Amino acid sequence: MKFEPHDYQRYCIMRGIQQPELMLFLDMGLGKTVVTLTVINDLKYNRFLIRKCLVIAPKKVAEDTWTREQSKWDHLHLLKVVPVLGNQKKRIKALNSPGDIYVTNRENVPWLVEYYQNDWPFDCVVIDEMSSFKSHQAKRFKALKAIRSHINRIIGLTGTPAPNGLMDLWAQIYLLDGGKRLGRTITEYRNDYFMPASRNATTIFSYAPLPGAEEIIRERIRDICISLQAKDYLKLPEKIMNTRYIKLDDKAQKAYNVLEKQRILEMQDEVIDAGSAGILAGKLLQLANGAVYVNTDPENPKQREVVEVHDNKLEAFLEIVEAEAGKHMLVFYNFQHDLTRIRRVLDKKYRTLRVRELKNNDDIADWNVGKIDILLAHPASTAYGLNLQDGGNVVVWFGLNWSLELYQQANARLYRQGQKLPVYIHHLVVAGSVDEDVMAALEQKDDCQNALLESLKARVERYREARQEV
Numbered sequence: 001m002k003f004e005p006h007d008y009q010r011y012c013i014m015r016g017i018q019q020p021e022l023m024l025f026l027d028m029g030l031g032k033t034v035v036t037l038t039v040i041n042d043l044k045y046n047r048f049l050i051r052k053c054l055v056i057a058p059k060k061v062a063e064d065t066w067t068r069e070q071s072k073w074d075h076l077h078l079l080k081v082v083p084v085l086g087n088q089k090k091r092i093k094a095l096n097s098p099g100d101i102y103v104t105n106r107e108n109v110p111w112l113v114e115y116y117q118n119d120w121p122f123d124c125v126v127i128d129e130m131s132s133f134k135s136h137q138a139k140r141f142k143a144l145k146a147i148r149s150h151i152n153r154i155i156g157l158t159g160t161p162a163p164n165g166l167m168d169l170w171a172q173i174y175l176l177d178g179g180k181r182l183g184r185t186i187t188e189y190r191n192d193y194f195m196p197a198s199r200n201a202t203t204i205f206s207y208a209p210l211p212g213a214e215e216i217i218r219e220r221i222r223d224i225c226i227s228l229q230a231k232d233y234l235k236l237p238e239k240i241m242n243t244r245y246i247k248l249d250d251k252a253q254k255a256y257n258v259l260e261k262q263r264i265l266e267m268q269d270e271v272i273d274a275g276s277a278g279i280l281a282g283k284l285l286q287l288a289n290g291a292v293y294v295n296t297d298p299e300n301p302k303q304r305e306v307v308e309v310h311d312n313k314l315e316a317f318l319e320i321v322e323a324e325a326g327k328h329m330l331v332f333y334n335f336q337h338d339l340t341r342i343r344r345v346l347d348k349k350y351r352t353l354r355v356r357e358l359k360n361n362d363d364i365a366d367w368n369v370g371k372i373d374i375l376l377a378h379p380a381s382t383a384y385g386l387n388l389q390d391g392g393n394v395v396v397w398f399g400l401n402w403s404l405e406l407y408q409q410a411n412a413r414l415y416r417q418g419q420k421l422p423v424y425i426h427h428l429v430v431a432g433s434v435d436e437d438v439m440a441a442l443e444q445k446d447d448c449q450n451a452l453l454e455s456l457k458a459r460v461e462r463y464r465e466a467r468q469e470v
Helices: 007-019 032-045 060-074 088-095 108-117 137-144 166-177 186-193 212-223 250-265 272-290 312-323 336-350 361-368 404-411 436-445 447-468
Strands: 021-026 053-057 081-084 101-105 124-128 154-159 196-199 203-211 227-228 239-246 291-295 304-308 329-332 355-357 374-377 394-398 423-430
Touching: 007 021, 007 032, 007 196, 007 227, 021 032, 021 212, 021 250, 032 060, 032 154, 053 060, 060 081, 060 101, 081 088, 081 137, 088 101, 088 108, 088 336, 108 137, 108 336, 137 166, 154 166, 166 186, 186 196, 186 212, 212 227, 227 312, 239 312, 272 291, 272 336, 291 336, 304 336, 312 329, 312 336, 312 423, 312 436, 329 361, 336 355, 336 374, 355 361, 394 436, 404 436, 423 436
Parallel strands: 021 154, 021 227, 053 101, 053 124, 081 101, 124 154, 239 423, 329 374, 329 394, 355 374, 394 423
Antiparallel strands: 196 203, 291 304
């Protein structure tokens, strides 16, 4: 296929060729992969400025997307992409095979650095979904930081550079410029641009940017970053958002109220931190979906069973399946028992439907050619780079989660360049439950962690006041 770049893609390609350090904040569907491959191709075969390129990507993207994109475009025929995946023996064999671009998943980065040590061979590194390097404490960040001086060119790609706030930017920008723009340590960055937002006497739980900090940060990194939004450049069909509120039956509502009250009143601490809030919210989200994990052995947290409480959300899901009859659906679940229960009810009610769980490249290929009616996926498995727009135009969120990044990226698997039909995104939300709090935070594109904390604090306060009145 002949590549005819849009003007914004030409601009990104030019900057990628000219600058040894570049971050492409390109929104979903703007063609980050083909832009980057074009840059690599020009640098290697036209300008002879690089020898070997390493691409670090999420596992499913490493398995499929880069190889598929290289083979798709005529102008990239000289490039040879070598996946560096699998067990250690397979990875070593791949590294010793001739190639231009070596693609590995981000979990392999510490091993790769240890394998080469001071003989690092990749003078160009591309980090696909740079936001996965947002933690300065992660092993992958520390490993890449250790060999950064051996890398002559580095390109970061992401659509959501700071999904949980500006604090996430420091590690990503550091890998580009070694701390020149935002400080050489996270402490320096934090002291310069942030103040404590949530704390008790001894611990700071979260930070908020100082007045004007965001503008200053953006100005400091502007010369090495390109930020583009899909809505400004792509002509996409309509995206129709639909929230289906579900009223629990009396028995299920009573069970939800009992669990919520019991779990909340167990929290005696004055301060709800992210850890305890996450555990509690997880239980409430499970119950809103219809089932909960229950520990059966106090001494072994992994020993658990599923207790099914209600089918109200499953019933609403089946109604959507019926209403969208004939349309292929991408269904996102949150917990493993969601997947089990969805498959069971579909097998019973709609035996003729072709239902499959997204596991590998064959599933992607079959979905895109119309061989799957309902594709079940966890949002974390579809978050980055997968092109699923050819297979359908209906998304159903059976179970929500608190990650704005995963939510936006998952929706963009269908609502992206190449989609020809209006995209319908259905959300199943249990009225009066924590589902509503999650949906509100996602709709407002809010800081979801703070929204989670505030949601549970409000619920704790309500139950404590009720207990005092009694």
